[in-house]
Structure formats: C-alpha cells, structure tokens
Amino acid sequence: MSRLLQRIFGRLPIGWLQLTHKRGRFAAALAGVAFANVLVFVQLGIMNSMAEATLRPYGFFDADVMISAADANALAEGGNVARQWMLQALADPDVNDGMGLFVGNVPWDRGGTDITLTTFGVDPGRPDFVTHGLTDGLMYLQVQDTVILDRLARGLPHEEAAAIRPQTPLAFETENRTLTAMTTFAGGGAFGGDGYMLVSDQTFLSLFPSRSSAAPDHILLRLRSGADVAATIERLQGLISDHSLRIRSFVDAAVEDLRYQQTQRPTGVIFGFGVLIGVLVGLVIVYQVLSADVADHLREYATFKAMGYRPRFFLGIVIEEALVLGLLGFLPGLIVGTAILTVMGKVTTLPLAMTPGMAVTVLLGTLVFSVISGGIATRRLAAADPADLF
C-alpha cells in the first residue's frame, strides 16, 4: 500500500504512514467513517424505496392523462372527480377512451395479523388501462367480489400467495364480504399500505358503500396514437368547466406525487434530514480525526516547514489522509449498509436495496466531504511556526 501511494503521490505517503502508525486510532477513525456511511446508506435506501413505492402503483396503469381533484396530491389522497367530466373529455377528438379509477384501503384481518391493501377499482371491460402483467387477470374481475391480489404484500406468506391461481383461488373475509383472489401480480409493501389489490369498480363500490359510481378518485384518459399530450391537456382545461380540477399528464401526476411525498410529507422530510445528518456526522468525524492528527504532528510539520516544504505539501498530506479515511471507511460502510438494507427490505417488503447509483453517490460524497474536512483541518497548520522549534 505504501509503495502504491508513493507512486501515486510521487513522494513518501506521509499521510498513510501517520494514520497507520497508531493502528487503534486508525481503526476507530475508519469505524467512525463507516458508521456515517451506514447512516447515509440506510437513509438514502429508505428515501429511494419511498420513491419507488410511490411510483410503483402508477406502473399498474397505462394512461396518458389523469384528471384529479384539486387536493389530490397523491394517488390515494384527495377528493373525488365527477364522472361527467370524463364524458366531457371524451368530446375532444384526441381523447380515445376514459376510465374512472377508484382508490381505497381495505383492511384484511388475517387472524392476528392485520394487513392493509391499497385497493384500486377499475372497469374490467377496459384492459387497455392496465399494464401488460395485469391484462390477463382483468377478465376474472367481471365476476363480483373477485380480486387480483398482490403476491408480495407484507404479511402474506409466500407459499400461500404462490398457491393462488384460478383453479385454486383464495377466499378471504373483509368488510363483511367474502372476496376471492383468482390470480396475483407483483406489487410489494409501501408506506401507506402493506400491498395492493385490484377489483372491479362494482366490487369496489360494494366494499365502500358510501362511495358513488359517479365520483371516482381519478379519471384516466388514453389519447389517440400520436396525439400531442400537452396540447390536448390545454384543450381539456378549456373544455372542462370545473377549473379547480388538476388535469395533468399521467407522467406529470407521478412526478408531482413523488415531489409531494419527498418535500411535503413528514416521512420524506425526515428521511431527507437523515441523509443530511449522516453527511454531517461523517464530516465531523473526518474533521475531528484529521484535526487531532494535525495537532499531534504540529512539531513535525513545523520541522518540515523549516526544511523548506511549501504549504501545498502539507495540504497534500492532509488530503491524502482524508482520501484514505474516506475510501477505506467506505468499504465496511458499503458492506454493513447493504446487509442492513437487505434485511430491512425482507422484513418490510419495501423496495429497499443497495443500488450501484447509491454506492457511487455515497462514495463520491464521502470523498468530497472528506476532502472538505481535510481542507478545514489544514487551518491548524498555520500554528506550526518553525521559528518556535528553536
């Protein structure tokens, strides 16, 4: 290692030699940096999983435009939209088809384990509005009280979910009704529910008697092939007389939902602060280690100053130390962070996992903040006055 660094820096790797001279302190410093990395990884992992969990249900549907109530910041939030606006929208020459989408949470008492399923009510006669993996199952929904169940739902044993097929359906009680799962799809746990369920709009209305078929939560529109989405939306905004409605492209709705979850909802803000705190903890740990190291070697640095070494030489030593700490502290942080995210993902069924993007981001962030810490720590070098050596 020493020879490799000597080749890289073109001088004795004094930073490396200083750090490794006191192995106990070096190990503690690496543990500190690794801890800060783990903090950031876990918080970033949760943030990423929140983003993935927020966008996942949008992936169940295939639409170009979504009409929602003014307060509908998320797919499962906000008021209803009158179905009449869908009929009005269909008057636009570029709007091919429309469907009301109902959303509600259905509790499932599994005998000691209550799970909540975010339930979407769709028109089973409009397979174009669901994505490919769900199209085949949609025909089963024509039968009242049948459902397509999320086989990755939190609290649903894997073996039980795997056994669900049309020949061996799973019947279960909820909201005083017996529902029958004929088939499954891959969803997963989220922050607002343990999993998902697709039902027909009629089944949905029987599960939620207070809801009306005339007022779905959102209206999904599919446009004619090659239609200009933005131009159509602009026309729809003039066509639909309720100007309080949010008429957005389906993609924009997903992006706005994500932004809302990350910046307006407490969970998003808390995880964002978690990342910040992890970064600050890392910054402080590296600064403390480097600052103490500079203070410990002030006399040696003063000696080097007397010998004619220039300021950039000292900056190089401290930056070398910062990079060593950042790089070597990152590796155990990556291993522990990956392990924690994997375990958390299995327990919660949230999409928690270490991604290459996260690893690279944290590595670069660690190196940048280590170098910043090193830069700050070199201010103490000014105290190394070679004239004081005599």
Added chain:
Amino acid sequence: MDSDPIVEVRGLNHWFGTGEARKLALSNINMTLTRGGFTVLMGPSGSGKTTVLTLVGCLRAVQEGSVRLMGHELNGASAKELTALRQRLGFIFQAHNLHESLTALQNVIMGVQVRPGLPDDLARHAAARALGLVGLSDRLDYLPAKLSGGQKQRVAVARALVGNPALVLADEPTAALDKDSASDVVDLLKRLGARRGTTTLLVTHDNRILDRADRILTLEDGRLVSVKETAAE
C-alpha cells in the same frame, strides 16, 4: 576552509513585541561565516543566540540591518524566497524532531525530497548513504522510537546533510545527549561538514564541544561581545 562568505550580517538589530512592550533582542550584530567553517555561537540564556539562528535560517523576517545568505539579501525577501532558500539549508534541532511515523531512512529522505524533481530511487540511495556515513546502515528501517538518543541525533545529522546544504544550523544538538554521544555527534557534524565544504553554525551551552570550533562567537544581552578564532582541526 576558504574565504568565500556564506553568511554576511551587517548592523543587524531585532526587536520582539510592540509599543511599550517592545524589547531589543539583537543590537548591531556584525559577523561573517565563510565556506566550510565550524562556528559555535555561545552565550547565556536570553542573549539572542536563537534569534540569530532563526534570522540567518530564514525563519524570521529581518527587521533592520542586512543579512546576506549565499548572496541573497534577506531583509525584504518574500516568504516564497525565504522558503526557497531554506531548502538549501540543513537544520538540526535540540530534540532531533524526527517524524515518529517514519523510519530512519524515510526521515532522511525527507531532507532531500524537499527539492522537487529528484527521482525516488536517487533520494533513497542518497539517504541510505547518508545514514551509512553516520554509522546507521543497520538501522535504516527503524522507527525513531526504537533508536537511542544518540542514534536519533545521528539520523538528524544525516537528514541535515543529505541534501549537501551550503549551511547547517544546529541548535543545542548535544543538550540531551551523554558525553560520548555528544562527542560523536559533533565529530560527525564537523568531519562530514568539512568533507563537503558545508558551513556550520552551532548554538550551544555545552563547553564539552568548544574544542571542535574553528571560531567561537559570544553573545551577551543581544550584543556580540567576543569573536575567538581557535586552532581546532
């Protein structure tokens, strides 16, 4: 020794502090150090010996008077110029000031690596040779903590001389050593310096080493009170 001046000091005055607390540390110092000479600077504590050393060694700015080092006027020189000049000097400190994390060889390499552009293997070879000259060929990979006081100071001598400096400034290099070690270190310094034409200015209280000096300068209360040429070899 030839008469080529390495250091010329003329009318040097130096103060510490400001305002009413301003105190004269050196008053009208005049001296010349010629190439290859071994000069001892003596005097009681507070007489100004260390101040002379730091001014000649480019570690403090000259306030009044003239100090010419290897032909360069230090009064008014920039920090960058002073740093560049220091690269051509050798320093030996009372407490040896070896870097605890570096081996003897690496400490000596630091004495020559200060000059940019020197290949690694050449620096390593020069350092190993310098340690050989001070009798430490078998201690190249020892950390300072594993060396005796005398051995550490010999490493410091090797570090000061490895770059073939024109001038070595030594501050009480024998203060922490026993009689034999002190004698060894000063003999080494004088012998190796003479061989390379290096000028040495050594500050000491140690009367045991005066017989090695070519010249003894004595300071009292910031004034140079005596200059004694000796017959030392």
